[in-house]
Amino acid sequence: MSTGNHEGIAVDRQQAIPLYHQIFLQLREEITSGERAFGSRLPTEQELSAQFGVSRITARRALDELAAQDFVERKRRVGTTVAFRSPAKPFQGDIDQAVESLLNFGRSTKVKLLEMERVPARAPIDEALRVEAGTPLLRVVRVRTFDRHPVGHFVSYIPVDVAGHMTRANLKTTPMLALIERAGVRIGAAHQTISATLADAALSAVLQVDIGSPILRVSRTVEDRQGQPVQHILAQFRPDKYQIRLDLHSPAIDAQLL
Amino acid sequence: MSTGNHEGIAVDRQQAIPLYHQIFLQLREEITSGERAFGSRLPTEQELSAQFGVSRITARRALDELAAQDFVERKRRVGTTVAFRSPAKPFQGDIDQAVESLLNFGRSTKVKLLEMERVPARAPIDEALRVEAGTPLLRVVRVRTFDRHPVGHFVSYIPVDVAGHMTRANLKTTPMLALIERAGVRIGAAHQTISATLADAALSAVLQVDIGSPILRVSRTVEDRQGQPVQHILAQFRPDKYQIRLDLHSPAIDAQLL
Incomplete structure (x- = not known):
């Protein structure tokens, strides 16, 4: 029995979209779709870099982009948590x-x-x-x-x-x-x-x-x-x-x- | 009286998407929407580079990407023409x-x-x-x-x-x-x-x-x-x-x- 979530995620090095932006897009989708709930923890830079097979700098840049757009909050010790609440229904x-x-x-x-x-x-x-x-x-x-x-x-x-x-x-x-x-x-x-x-x-x-x-x-x-x-x-x-x-x-x- | 078409096009240097890919996206949209008809001529590299304020190398790369995906055909003397036909209705x-x-x-x-x-x-x-x-x-x-x-x-x-x-x-x-x-x-x-x-x-x-x-x-x-x-x-x-x-x-x- 597997959860079926957060699986099969990957990046593609042959594409025009930078790797950090590919990771950003995917995490943003998981956040805005509700799959990653408000307040829940995101993987660490280290975990992301292992998961996607990218450098820690790339992983950090994806998290930075999420933080800059207020999808996540990054706190020392606590790590990165989802800061996005589903807005009043679109x-x-x-x-x-x-x-x-x-x-x-x-x-x-x-x-x-x-x-x-x-x-x-x-x-x-x-x-x-x-x-x-x-x-x-x-x-x-x-x-x-x-x-x-x-x-x-x-x-x-x-x-x-x-x-x-x-x-x-x-x-x-x-x-x-x-x-x-x-x-x-x-x-x-x-x-x-x-x-x-x-x-x-x-x-x-x-x-x-x-x-x-x-x-x-x-x-x-x-x-x-x-x-x-x-x-x-x-x-x-x-x-x-x-x-x-x-x-x-x-x-x-x-x-x-x- | 203006045509209202192909106006206001621009690229944004602050974005994660490479400039050539931005131009590709825009031209592809104009082609698949029917705004640029099958067989019609696309701007030359020189015209595109002036229009978007990018280098000719960037303009060429956008046209190359369109050609690689069969949206356009590039021929010496004739230039670049739209090779995409609207498919049988989706x-x-x-x-x-x-x-x-x-x-x-x-x-x-x-x-x-x-x-x-x-x-x-x-x-x-x-x-x-x-x-x-x-x-x-x-x-x-x-x-x-x-x-x-x-x-x-x-x-x-x-x-x-x-x-x-x-x-x-x-x-x-x-x-x-x-x-x-x-x-x-x-x-x-x-x-x-x-x-x-x-x-x-x-x-x-x-x-x-x-x-x-x-x-x-x-x-x-x-x-x-x-x-x-x-x-x-x-x-x-x-x-x-x-x-x-x-x-x-x-x-x-x-x-x-x-």
């Missing part, structure tokens, strides 16, 4: 209670308008909105913050004929779909694809995370009642601040055969 | 058509059993399954492949009293929930949280991706009709092979006020 986009959850998200977060400009449609946006390449679109870039921490970054494209009611002023106070509805549009369906990506330099600056941090990515096209696309959004969330909650009930669950 | 877990989509996923992928062992419940699994720490659980690790490419990695925990019908042989051929039902359980609901993380060394080896690659992560607890948890799964997917498709219809969509 925002969850709850599909079952979509209305309540998203309204709540809107109410409790603040929106900041970063950019607003006309752009010609280009791949892959032209396809998503089903317009010719070059068709003029309004492009709006916003970031949502909660308690002054960035939560998500939103790049929206809207055909100009339904964007007439959008101004810098009312985009800060009024939901974008409400402004689209003012142009006479009746909202029909939304198609979303949920995926994962990495923060590049620009996104890492806006969301205040390291380059290469994991990002929860939602690509969404909203259509009117006739099935004509009226908005395409690329939403990128910090997974430590926002996750999607999705509940299934039988009989659909009977097909969840993974 | 698998999509479609919530609207959950039954069909997941059955299809099960039929067209192959499962490989990596580990099967008894383990004592530990954080955070004890909480998810609502059992005491130390309670014996069956832990099953599987990987699903399609066309010999790994798609997802699944770590499941099942209380031993409902795991009696699981053997190495039938786990390869029979859905896990079907085996749980053989123990007399009637499946009720499933609660899922969708997030993003990074591949660590162990996961990168199983899913055949680089360490630090983005991973789509689904944590799911399945309950019986009485609300008692009978299975907890951590599923980790390659986002280039599997994405979650989620469609919303009005009136719920009216609340999608982002």
Whole structure:
């Protein structure tokens, strides 16, 4: 009988990511996932260096990086202990209670308008909105913050004929779909694809995370009642601040055969 | 009027990720997202080095890394062109058509059993399954492949009293929930949280991706009709092979006020 935890951990010397950062990533994951609880002891430098087959300097640098970001506390004699507490639950986009959850998200977060400009449609946006390449679109870039921490970054494209009611002023106070509805549009369906990506330099600056941090990515096209696309959004969330909650009930669950 | 594309790109010298790898990540994202189409030209080494403020050696190394992974082709005189074609759509877990989509996923992928062992419940699994720490659980690790490419990695925990019908042989051929039902359980609901993380060394080896690659992560607890948890799964997917498709219809969509 084995615990099955903290096993099979290793580093790979063939990779671009420095060894100390590989160890940092792995320990951080174990801490934020709850596998290493608040207050629990981390391995010593010596233990880590044996476990991963790296020098003590590398092991120390991984622990230093964890300490610098407040995931652990290092004390003489006591050693290194986990200082991270699971935050009050990250925002969850709850599909079952979509209305309540998203309204709540809107109410409790603040929106900041970063950019607003006309752009010609280009791949892959032209396809998503089903317009010719070059068709003029309004492009709006916003970031949502909660308690002054960035939560998500939103790049929206809207055909100009339904964007007439959008101004810098009312985009800060009024939901974008409400402004689209003012142009006479009746909202029909939304198609979303949920995926994962990495923060590049620009996104890492806006969301205040390291380059290469994991990002929860939602690509969404909203259509009117006739099935004509009226908005395409690329939403990128910090997974430590926002996750999607999705509940299934039988009989659909009977097909969840993974 | 600006295109809004390929702007604001930058690298950050304060980060653990080497500069050439930062540039690689960004260009790869632009290629796989479709922003840089198949056959289109990439900037030259000289243009990249000016754009990112790095040496030509660094720019060349980024292009070399893209070429080594077949994202681009480099030809004398012609320069560097995008060689990546969007693959036949990645698998999509479609919530609207959950039954069909997941059955299809099960039929067209192959499962490989990596580990099967008894383990004592530990954080955070004890909480998810609502059992005491130390309670014996069956832990099953599987990987699903399609066309010999790994798609997802699944770590499941099942209380031993409902795991009696699981053997190495039938786990390869029979859905896990079907085996749980053989123990007399009637499946009720499933609660899922969708997030993003990074591949660590162990996961990168199983899913055949680089360490630090983005991973789509689904944590799911399945309950019986009485609300008692009978299975907890951590599923980790390659986002280039599997994405979650989620469609919303009005009136719920009216609340999608982002």
